[in-house]
Amino acid sequence: MKILVLGSGAREHAIVHSLAHEHASSGQAQHELHVAPGNPGIGALAQLHAVDANDPDAVVTLAQQLDIDLLMIGPEAPLVAGVADAARAAGIATFGPSAQAARLEGSKAFAKEIMAAAGVPTARPYVCTTLDQVEEALAAVGETNPYVVKDDGLAAGKGVVVTTDRDEALAHAQACLEARTPDAAKVVIEEYLDGPEVSVFVVSDGTTVRALSPAQDFKRVGNDDAGPNTGGMGAYTPLTWAPQGLTEEVITTIAQPTIDEMARRGTPFVGILYVGLALTSAGTRVVEFNVRFGDPETQSVLARLETPLSQVLWAGAHGTLAQLPELQWRDETSVTVVLAARDYPNTPAVGDVITGVDEAEKVPGVHVLHAGTRRDESGAIVSSGGRVLSVVAVGADLDEARARAYEAIVRIVLDGSHYRTDIALKAARNEITVTR
Numbered sequence: 083m084k085i086l087v088l089g090s091g092a093r094e095h096a097i098v099h100s101l102a103h104e105h106a107s108s109g110q111a112q113h114e115l116h117v118a119p120g121n122p123g124i125g126a127l128a129q130l131h132a133v134d135a136n137d138p139d140a141v142v143t144l145a146q147q148l149d150i151d152l153l154m155i156g157p158e159a160p161l162v163a164g165v166a167d168a169a170r171a172a173g174i175a176t177f178g179p180s181a182q183a184a185r186l187e188g189s190k191a192f193a194k195e196i197m198a199a200a201g202v203p204t205a206r207p208y209v210c211t212t213l214d215q216v217e218e219a220l221a222a223v224g225e226t227n228p229y230v231v232k233d234d235g236l237a238a239g240k241g242v243v244v245t246t247d248r249d250e251a252l253a254h255a256q257a258c259l260e261a262r263t264p265d266a267a268k269v270v271i272e273e274y275l276d277g278p279e280v281s282v283f284v285v286s287d288g289t290t291v292r293a294l295s296p297a298q299d300f301k302r303v304g305n306d307d308a309g310p311n312t313g314g315m316g317a318y319t320p321l322t323w324a325p326q327g328l329t330e331e332v333i334t335t336i337a338q339p340t341i342d343e344m345a346r347r348g349t350p351f352v353g354i355l356y357v358g359l360a361l362t363s364a365g366t367r368v369v370e371f372n373v374r375f376g377d378p379e380t381q382s383v384l385a386r387l388e389t390p391l392s393q394v395l396w397a398g399a400h401g402t403l404a405q406l407p408e409l410q411w412r413d414e415t416s417v418t419v420v421l422a423a424r425d426y427p428n429t430p431a432v433g434d435v436i437t438g439v440d441e442a443e444k445v446p447g448v449h450v451l452h453a454g455t456r457r458d459e460s461g462a463i464v465s466s467g468g469r470v471l472s473v474v475a476v477g478a479d480l481d482e483a484r485a486r487a488y489e490a491i492v493r494i495v496l497d498g499s500h501y502r503t504d505i506a507l508k509a510a511r512n513e514i515t516v517t518r
């Protein structure tokens with residue numbers, strides 16, 4: 083197959099890595115892979131195209147020039163910008179939701195509306211457009227739990243503040259309201275959800291759904307969840323501690339009702355519905371929906387997927403998921419540790435030389451995926467963003483996968499870089515409990 087993937091992060095590198103290697107186990111012919119815009123790591127596996135992934139016309143033109151069989155859209159921005167709509171209108175088989183369906187991620191208020199209509203359990207929201215409403219909502223959720231304040235629109239995982247400090251909650255709400263034009267100003271205050279968080283990626287062809295293996299990610303920058311939220315500092319899968327039947331519960335009580343509601347409204351959802359869950363003492367609750375693969379969970383989830391990824395994407399894009407055999411998983415554990423640039427998530431240092439990636443990949447079960455990297459004039463790989471690399475390790479269990487990931491990451495040299503040393507540690511020590 084000729085496949086065009088949009089995006090430039092470690093998630094897209096993981097997708098391309100899977101597509102590039104699946105012929106080895108499936109016996110099918112090797113794919114011809116194209117990526118826009120990609121990064122130097124992806125460039126080793128696919129042909130890169132300097133095309134703006136957020137420009138629907140430019141993407142369609144490229145896809146037509148290349149005569150691709152399948153378009154896979156990685157990040158949320160092109161989806162919200164309507165790239166999938168333009169591609170489908172041009173007759174291109176596309177994996178990724180329409181702009182209307184992408185509002186499940188693009189607007190927290192819309193996501194809450196769909197959840198209410200579909201009977202999906204989530205934290206009770208208070209959608210506010212003025213500071214007076216914010217004050218009322220903060221009073222209504224009460225002081226016994228932290229306040230949860232969310233920017234209504236896309237904020238790359240940084241629009242949410244969870245705090246016990248009422249002034250901080252109010253200040254964030256005010257900043258969210260002021261950042262938009264008065265008629266678009268919207269901020270969501272919601273009930274606090276306790277309990278461990280889980281990410282479940284659900285593939286949908288608009289009608290049928292299939293869940294991928296649950297994963298957990300680490301959003302805060304520092305060990306023990308200290309410091310500010312980031313785009314994600316690490317992940318692992320599978321979850322040894324997750325309740326039996328969690329995946330089935332997610333399908334029947336969350337994913338299928340949501341997909342049915344979207345179809346009923348005439349805006350069917352094709353792509354990945356990312357279900358962010360909290361396993362609270364009161365039961366399973368949706369924290370958030372995203373409309374794409376999560377980063378960095380995807381790096382770990384795809385490392386275990388044995389079913390060729392292209393078959394999953396193809397079935398999603400063509401409405402034939404119901405005919406796809408049950409997904410097959412390798413009986414291994416995968417741990418991903420993100421290497422971040424100096425001062426990330428504030429103002430990350432860029433332009434610093436990265437070495438040792440080859441050495442890191444000599445550790446058994448390890449591969450390294452690029453995110454914020456570029457090639458400088460001399461051809462050296464240098465940092466170009468906050469999250470620079472994802473080190474992905476598979477092993478027989480959490481201990482082995484963790485040991486491999488950390489043995490590999492210390493071999494990578496990037497001045498001032500940092501990473502969490504406790505990815506999957508609580509799970510490895512059996513310290514995660516779910517109260518039901």
Ligand code: AMP
Pocket residue numbers: 205230232239241242244272273274275276279301358369370
């Ligand atoms: P979101 O952008 O909605 O994914 O939120 C980002 C992160 O904030 C989540 O992954 C949670 O860690 C935290 N969070 C969001 N909503 C809540 C909530 N209602 N209760 C507790 N934590 C939350």
Ligand code: GLY
Pocket residue numbers: 239299313314372375376377378379
């Ligand atoms: N892992 C969090 C995200 O992709 O939004």
